[in-house]
Amino acid sequence: MAVFIAGNLRFCQYGRGMVDCANARGREVTLHDVDSSGGDMTSNAEYIILVVGSYGAYFRLTKDEVDRRFPCIIVYTPDPVPEEDTISFVRKMKEELDLPVLAIADCSPRSVKNFSLFVAGGCDIKWLGLRPSDVVELKMHPRCMRPMNSKDLKLAQRLLEKDAIVKQRPQWVEELKKMVETRSKVEVDALSPLGRSFLSNVYFPDKMVAQDWI
Secondary structure (H helix, E strand, O other): OEEEEEEOOEEEEOOOEEEEOOOOOOEEEEHHHEOOOOOOOEOOOOEEEEEEOOHHHHHHHHHOOHHHHOOEEEEEEOOOOOOHHHHHHHHHHHHHHOOOEEEEOOEOHHHHHHHHHHHHOOOOOEEEEOOHHHHHHOOOOHHHEEEOOHHHHHHHHHHHHHOHHHHOOHHHHHHHHHHHHHOEEEOHHHHHHHOOOHHHHHHHHHHHHHOOOO
């Protein structure tokens, strides 16, 4: 499995030497090819933006070059469920660069479960969006929402009742409860009816300026 990276990051990759992701934008990185020796990653960024599972969000953020407006590294992982090497790679970035990781994913119980897996793997993250409270605040049209099926609802209940990581984060719990109450999930791509670049030109900048992550 590979991740895709854009932004102010340089690292050593087997067989290719030093890779500069500021110039090689959207570079696909095979995790097994990355040199695991310590101290090779360098960056002037202040944040790692982890886009979990939403290629549309990654495409829009990189196309509109938000990493050139905000000092961040954008990392996209396409895994439906994050694999161990993906979590290890993000953890390596966080530890070597000493940067906070802010996560963007669809508003769904599956996303919260994925966040929990990252934390369990030693990579503490903050949930930037998309969150149920955002859906309400933005007054998103009901057509943007998808009904949660029984599998979604069971997962949400398990997270609320049994997931130790989620239970330690009261704000995550409140957002999950809102999902269960509305029985709705929303894709990040559903922001596009508000404007093609609404995610990159309004939603993301507003979140960064307000430091609105939990």
